[in-house]
Amino acid sequence: MKHELIEKARGIRERAYVPYSNFPVGAALLTKSGKIYTGCNIENAAYPVSLCAERVAIFKAISDGETEFVEMAVAADTDRPVPPCGSCRQVMSEFFDADMTVHLTNLDSNTMSVTVDELLPFSFQKTDMEK
Ligand SMILES: O=c1ccn([C@H]2C[C@H](O)[C@@H](CO)O2)c(=O)[nH]1
Numbered sequence: 257m258k259h260e261l262i263e264k265a266r267g268i269r270e271r272a273y274v275p276y277s278n279f280p281v282g283a284a285l286l287t288k289s290g291k292i293y294t295g296c297n298i299e300n301a302a303y304p305v306s307l308c309a310e311r312v313a314i315f316k317a318i319s320d321g322e323t324e325f326v327e328m329a330v331a332a333d334t335d336r337p338v339p340p341c342g343s344c345r346q347v348m349s350e351f352f353d354a355d356m357t358v359h360l361t362n363l364d365s366n367t368m369s370v371t372v373d374e375l376l377p378f379s380f381q382k383t384d385m386e387k
């Protein structure tokens with residue numbers, strides 16, 4: 257499944273709307289129900305309105321009623337496996353189990369697999385507001 261997700265992440269990257277950064281990114285997310293949700297980054301003339309590939313894939317899945325996730329892949333044309341930004345790490349920690357695997361890759365098959373907790377240790381959670 258890792259390779260299928262990586263292929264899907266590399267494929268959807270072609271749909272990225274990136275006239276400002278010229279840096280297309282793709283993501284693919286596998287649900288426990290067996291569906292794969294893909295996402296690409298979508299930018300805007302008002303730069304901060306742009307959304308990363310990872311969050312597009314996650315929000316597509318959440319808006320479709322999916323709540324349980326198995327594995328994710330992210331792909332970009334980087335020297336090292338592409339590191340997700342802090343905002344995406346926070347969103348991953350909201351919806352994914354701490355031990356879920358995220359495969360980070362570039363276009364040269366340089367891949368690194370990390371857990372959500374490794375990406376964002378000591379993350380702020382909704383349980384932190386329950387004291
Ligand atoms: O993991 C990443 C890193 C960056 N970007 C996007 C945000 C912006 O559109 C462009 C440059 O930061 O790449 C992603 O989609 N995912």
Ligand SMILES: [Zn+2]
Pocket residue numbers: 308309310311340341342343344345
């Ligand atoms: Zn991001």
